[in-house]
Structures are given as C-alpha cells and as structure tokens.
Amino acid sequence: EFVTPLTFQAITGRPVVTEMFASGSEFNVEHVSLAEAAKAIVIAPATANIIAKLAAGIADDLLCCTVLASKAPVIVAPAMDTNMYQNPITQDNLSKLKARNFITVGPASGRLASGKEGLGRLADTDDIIGTICQVLGRKDDLAEKHIVVTAGGTQEPIDPIRCITNRSSGKMGYALAEAARDRGAKVTLITAPTSLTKPVGMEIVNVCTAQETYQAVRDLVPQADALIMAAAVADYRPLSVARDKIKKE
8 A cells, every 4th residue: 555566666677466367467377477486485564464374375365376386485574563463373373384484584673553662563674685695595505514703893992982993894704604604504793893784694792892802702613613704803902991081181
C-alpha cells in the first residue's frame, strides 16, 4: 500500500511481478520461472501472516508459490508489532522455518508502525544486505576453521577528552573478515572504533586501546587456526592518563 509496483520498477529498472499469471510478462509460469531463476529469496519485511503461511506450506499467492517451488536459500526479515512477534504462535512458526533452513534476520528494537517502542522493527538494511552477501558468497572451503581478524585504529587516551589515534578506516580488516566468513570460516573480528557497520555472521570483540587489542588477541589466538592483523595499532601511549581535561597553559 505504501509503495507501488511502478515505483520499484522505475528504481530498479527490472520488471515487478505481482500476479501468478500476468499477461505480457517475460516469465512463463511466474512462480516456477522465478523460483528457478532465484539465487536467493529475500522476504523483507516478513509479516506474521506470511511467516505463518510459509510455516504451514500454504500456496495461495505468488510469493508463497515461488518459495515452495524454489531450492534457493530463503532469508526472512520479520517485522510486526511486539505482541505479534512474541506471540507463541509466531515463535513456533519461526522455529519451524529455522528447522527447514530458512535464515532469519532481526527483528530489531525501536519505533514501530503503531508508534510504540519495542521489539519487532525491521532489521537494519546493512544487516539484511550483509546476510544476503554471506549467503551468496558462501564457498565453504574454510569450513571448520576459526579465523581471528583485527581491524580499525586504536585510541590511546591522554585525558577524558583527548586521545592519540590515527585515520585508519578499518575497511581492509572488515573486508577480510567478511571474505573469511563467506568462505565458511568461523570469524572473530577484534575491532577498534570505526564508523563502519558491524558485519553480520561473526563474533565481534570491541576494543579501544593497543593494550586491549593485545589482550583480546592473546585470549583468542590459542583457539584459532589463523590470525590476520589488519588493525592500525598505536606506536605510543601516555605514561599516565589525566583524570580531568588538561587545561591550556
């Protein structure tokens, strides 16, 4: 109701299919053709209704028929009122989907369509896209391997306001962590502060200083198969940190 098929078609430059047997479509039998062409099926947002229908195997519309006819991985991003999401029926339906290898993303907490605050908000776009990339990039040649990656630029405090740091973006470390994840590895990302969105599908260890980075690496490396050190670690730190902001002389 909020966005028309024409809007999606104009933005993507791709045909938008809404009917099982649309005339003039480039597809033959819509749900079969779409199902065979799909490398992944993403349902975002996924309402309580569509989740229930998928769990029950109902095939009364184009989306449900396409999912049933496809062998592609299905990613579901639930979005609904908090009470609807926490309802035992919805939770049971989600459990059924997970048992059938459906992949769920979210939901997040925040402001809902009803105006209330709570759990049930659609997952962040970056989380959904990250999950899609993880599914489509999966190779599994690093399966059963544990890779530890460090990323970002450490910060060494001078006082409560100032610190010694660097301009490292963390992009290389994050990209390496995502590549290892996509190849099936269990990944632990030790990250200093960055402006990047945390990747999905891996354990995140947040650190700030060089000493914290060192300790995290020492704790994790004994259980790891490989360590990739892409963080920009400070070369110097103050002998002591001032308790209050240092005044200008």
